[in-house]
Amino acid sequence: MQLPQPFSKLEPFVEQWSLGTERERNNIRITSTMEEIQEFYDAMLSQIHDALTYLDSFPLDDMPEDAQKLFNLTLSLAEVSNCVERFGEPAVPNGFDSARFTPFSPYGPIP
Amino acid sequence: MQEAENIELYDRRWTLDYPELGTGPVSIEPYLSQEYFDRERDTIFRRSWLNVGREEQIPAAGDYFVQEIPNCGVSILIVRGNDGVIRGFHNVCAHRMNKLVWTNDGSCQTFSCKFHGWSYDNSGQLRGVPDEETFFDLNKKERGLSPVAVDIWQGFIFLNLDPNPEETLLEYLGEMGDRLAEFPFKDMTACYAYRGELKANWKLGVSAFNEVYHVAFVHPSSGNSFRDKDNMFGRPLWAKLDKRHHTLSILGNPDFKMTPVEAVAGSHTPQVSQGGVGSGRGSNPSGAKDWSLDINVIFPNFFVDVASGWYFTYNFWPLAPDRTFYEMKNYYAPPRNASERFSHEYSRALLRDILHEDLHMMEQTQAGVASAAGTARRNILLGDSEVCVRHHMKVVNDHVGRTD
Ligand code: FES
Ligand SMILES: [Fe+2]
Numbered sequence: 001m002q003l004p005q006p007f008s009k010l011e012p013f014v015e016q017w018s019l020g021t022e023r024e025r026n027n028i029r030i031t032s033t034m035e036e037i038q039e040f041y042d043a044m045l046s047q048i049h050d051a052l053t054y055l056d057s058f059p060l061d062d063m064p065e066d067a068q069k070l071f072n073l074t075l076s077l078a079e080v081s082n083c084v085e086r087f088g089e090p091a092v093p094n095g096f097d098s099a100r101f102t103p104f105s106p107y108g109p110i111p
Numbered sequence: 112m113q114e115a116e117n118i119e120l121y122d123r124r125w126t127l128d129y130p131e132l133g134t135g136p137v138s139i140e141p142y143l144s145q146e147y148f149d150r151e152r153d154t155i156f157r158r159s160w161l162n163v164g165r166e167e168q169i170p171a172a173g174d175y176f177v178q179e180i181p182n183c184g185v186s187i188l189i190v191r192g193n194d195g196v197i198r199g200f201h202n203v204c205a206h207r208m209n210k211l212v213w214t215n216d217g218s219c220q221t222f223s224c225k226f227h228g229w230s231y232d233n234s235g236q237l238r239g240v241p242d243e244e245t246f247f248d249l250n251k252k253e254r255g256l257s258p259v260a261v262d263i264w265q266g267f268i269f270l271n272l273d274p275n276p277e278e279t280l281l282e283y284l285g286e287m288g289d290r291l292a293e294f295p296f297k298d299m300t301a302c303y304a305y306r307g308e309l310k311a312n313w314k315l316g317v318s319a320f321n322e323v324y325h326v327a328f329v330h331p332s333s334g335n336s337f338r339d340k341d342n343m344f345g346r347p348l349w350a351k352l353d354k355r356h357h358t359l360s361i362l363g364n365p366d367f368k369m370t371p372v373e374a375v376a377g378s379h380t381p382q383v384s385q386g387g388v389g390s391g392r393g394s395n396p397s398g399a400k401d402w403s404l405d406i407n408v409i410f411p412n413f414f415v416d417v418a419s420g421w422y423f424t425y426n427f428w429p430l431a432p433d434r435t436f437y438e439m440k441n442y443y444a445p446p447r448n449a450s451e452r453f454s455h456e457y458s459r460a461l462l463r464d465i466l467h468e469d470l471h472m473m474e475q476t477q478a479g480v481a482s483a484a485g486t487a488r489r490n491i492l493l494g495d496s497e498v499c500v501r502h503h504m505k506v507v508n509d510h511v512g513r514t515d
Contacts, residue, residue, distance in 0.1 A: 022459075048375055055449035063449075071449055078456035081372035082464050086332040095467035096474075101307040106440065107167050110301055111452065 017076040025079040044077040061111035125350040136490035142312040162413040176216035182429040192234035199261035294393025299442040306438040311477035313429040321499040336367040336384030349397035355410035363403025376457035381420035
């Protein structure tokens with residue numbers, strides 16, 4: 001059992017999409033197919049309200065392991081939603097090379 | 112009624128309020144010329160107040176970071192002393208001028224030079240000289256690190272490489288500084304940042320974010336909240352050009368329907384497309400209806416774009432006539448729970464994707480400008496919605512032409 005019980009339907013997505021950093025999430029997004037993205041998006045969207053409500057009961061920087069896995073899935077939903085809702089493609093059409101525009105944290109990490 | 116007022120606004124030609132700007136074509140030389148680039152270094156970057164960060168980056172005594180100013184070839188150490196004061200120094204040992212600090216940031220009580228071990232405290236005083244008695248006439252009090260003018264405005268750290276800055280930071284920021292000071296920057300300390308090197312002149316970067324005319328074409332889906340049926344092509348809600356800086360207020364479509372995930376995010380924290388949301392302190396100076404955000408450019412290379420409940424900044428650091436180091440920082444109130452953190456992640460991803468569209472376009476523009484250099488038509492045309500592009504190019508040009 002990897003995810004908290006109410007979210008067991010999302011279990012098939014954990015391996016591909018439960019990722020802890022923006023770089024990992026962006027990388028899996030731009031290297032996945034639209035079919036994979038759409039399937040993940042649909043499954044997540046149907047449970048996003050419940051997932052966030054559940055996760056809000058934990059401190060942001062100290063979640064139990066199964067909750068953190070679920071939380072990482074929600075962050076991947078934030079990452080891929082533009083593919084489905086705006087672009088119709090995994091990467092930004094006519095976009096910059098992701099590897100050339102990298103995240104950093106001037107004030108330390110945000111959980 | 113209100114809507115009628117906006118339509119009238121769109122008939123205004125802001126450029127004509129500033130006759131000194133002119134309305135003619137603008138040369139592409141400034142995007143290409145090495146000589147012009149060198150003049151910018153001497154007349155602008157060595158003499159202007161430049162933003163290098165925020166004080167939250169170095170909250171404790173001894174905290175420091177190093178800022179390179181690439182086109183000036185200088186490295187500056189910004190450090191908070193044990194007395195709590197933030198100071199700037201040339202990052203150079205006073206013995207034989209070795210580069211003193213080699214890391215980007217950290218915390219330090221004593222900075223020791225890696226060449227012969229001279230050491231300095233975190234207020235820049237020379238404290239230790241190995242085998243000091245072999246030196247002739249060494250006065251340690253006069254051989255501390257060379258200071259650089261540093262000042263702070265609303266938590267933003269600025270430096271000025273001019274040994275005797277013509278103006279204080281507050282004087283330099285002028286009217287825009289007074290107006291923007293009302294914005295609650297200090298409440299928004301969660302920062303998501305990106306950086307990268309661009310194959311484009313730094314002013315092409317500034318120009319690309321200085322108008323909304325491009326949004327319908329560069330951001331056909333990601334920027335569709337910035338237009339409505341009366342304003343499809345980025346006409347200003349308000350434009351105010353100061354001596355050097357400027358502000359451009361831009362539209363947010365109040366009828367824009369958020370996408371499903373954006374709507375979830377928008378129910379927890381403010382989002383990019385939440386046009387029509389009421390403006391707070393320090394923003395939407397004209398009180399325009401259906402406002403979304405203000406573009407504020409602090410000359411020469413710093414954007415502070417304020418929205419309702421969040422803001423973002425850009426810094427452009429020239430590397431060469433056709434290369435620029437670019438940083439964007441996106442600020443929110445610290446997330447209190449998973450819902451808020453998720454919502455930040457949505458907004459962060461959308462802004463980043465929008466920037467991907469801009470940055471790619473910018474490099475294509477640099478390529479186009481370089482190609483046009485060999486033709487008879489070596490200039491660009493600017494419409495009224497591009498008034499801030501014209502202003503920035505004009506202020507740069509006025510500096511470059513200075514002879515004092
Ligand atoms: S150059 Fe720094 S100690 Fe000699
Ligand atoms: Fe843009």
